[in-house]
Amino acid sequence: MFNIFNYWNKKISVLTTTGKKFIGNVEDIIPADENDSNINSIVIRSTDSKFLGKLVEFPENEIDTITIIN
Numbered sequence: 001m002f003n004i005f006n007y008w009n010k011k012i013s014v015l016t017t018t019g020k021k022f023i024g025n026v027e028d029i030i031p032a033d034e035n036d037s038n039i040n041s042i043v044i045r046s047t048d049s050k051f052l053g054k055l056v057e058f059p060e061n062e063i064d065t066i067t068i069i070n
Contacts (some may be wrong), residue, residue, distance in 0.1 A: 004029055004042045004064055011045065013067045014058055019024075022056055023047050023069065042066075 007026050014022045019032030032040045040060040046052060 004040055011069045013069055016066045017062050018062050
């Protein structure tokens with residue numbers, strides 16, 4: 001398992017539980033107690049062409065893996 005709070009201000013690759021991959025810079029991490037769903041989530045600013053520059057939020061339970069990109 002991973003701790004999403006370790007990825008603050010990093011460029012990452014996120015693989016979702018549905019098999020979709022997203023790449024971007026972590027812009028925000030929302031703790032469960034501040035999130036309507038009561039689940040931690042991570043927000044990236046996408047560098048993928050499909051979502052270029054857009055903010056994409058991933059609830060922790062929808063993330064399969066996170067990889068830091070140097």
